[in-house]
Amino acid sequence: MDFEKSAGKVIKDQEKLSFDFVPNDLPGRGEQTQKLFGLFKGIVSSNVSQNVFLHGPVGTGKTVTAKRFCMDFEDWAEDKGQSIDYVFINCRRRKNNSSAMWKVVHHFDKAFPDRGFSVEEMMEVVKEKLEEKNLHLIVVLDEVDSLIQKDGSDLIYLLSRFDEEELSPKENISLILISQKNAFELLEESARSSFKRSNRINFPKYPREELFPILGDRVDISLYPGSIDEENLHLLSEIAGKGGAGGGDARFGIELLEKAALIAEMDGRNEILAEDIRTAKGEVGSFLTEHKLEGLKEQEKMILLSAARCLKDEAYTTTGDIKELYKVICEEHDVKKLGHTRFWTYLNSLSDEGFLNTQTFADGSGRTTKVSLSDITAEKLEKKVEEMAEG
């Protein structure tokens, strides 16, 4: 078998679709990055350390923003003649204080033994290293709630008071704590007092408009040119805006993009189509069950069937097109047609219940409502509704 010939070419660089990849630009996170910079620039100008909290729901860019920030801040500080270094610790993998602290020592001494030293001893080693190299270290504790739940806030307390015993005015450790939950509330009072309330940076869910440039940038760097058109990129952003755990999750958007690209390739194409995106969504977890479809009124099924047929080769259709085809379908199935007002009422309720997505906007000639599908392929939906209408 000739593998090269059988597959389409969509993905140019799969590594750029991986969750560990750190892009240069983070659309939608300018404000959070500026806040971080505002808090940390004092490290360079007046040698003071900072302790900062980043929090927000799944896939809102907390980890990637912290990584990008540390990389860029290190460069910026170097230009100003200050050496900055950072260590990134995933606390879901390193759930206890000594394992997390070991990662910090290991950063400076690759041969450091992984047992036999207490947290305090390891801290002394780090202190010496920082003084010897005249470094300011940023310790990032990602998913820090795992660590706090397992081992309390001792490590955070010690790190945040790292410089306290010294008489020298130079502070040399800063902390970035990251979690979905409000980890500030999880901290014990003693550790909490090292954190100013104002040092909390919120990462809200991404609305569709912010996912569009995020996914657009990812398309540009990871796929071949012309792999997805703008309409379909809009569809992808819309689905990612709603789907996933609670919507607004960039990780889910990137996962969908990759899956849709693979589906297109397996089908021997060089372009992602709307149906590929819906199939990808369906594979990630479809909400539209047969049970839900069965509960629909006859008239609603006709509208849905019309929408499915209109959407077979398109990302979006209009309510006008659905209504035209709806009339034909009602005749086909011998069902009485609804009048204008009731047609709208039914269509809106299909949208409210999540069977269709509708989006109304003003254009030159008045208002247009665009309709799309996100949870199921148009082909599958058509087949299911037809079977039900006949059965």
Ligand SMILES: Nc1ncnc2c1ncn2[C@@H]1O[C@H](COP(=O)(O)OP(=O)(O)OP(=O)(O)O)[C@@H](O)[C@H]1O
């Ligand atoms: N603004 C953005 N621009 C480009 N890519 C982004 C952006 N925000 C998130 N991503 C990408 O989305 C994915 C998820 O982001 P990240 O891992 O930072 O989320 P998180 O908030 O840490 O989620 P979790 O709470 O699950 O750890 C990553 O692949 C990341 O590169």
Ligand SMILES: [Mg+2]
């Ligand atoms: Mg994360």
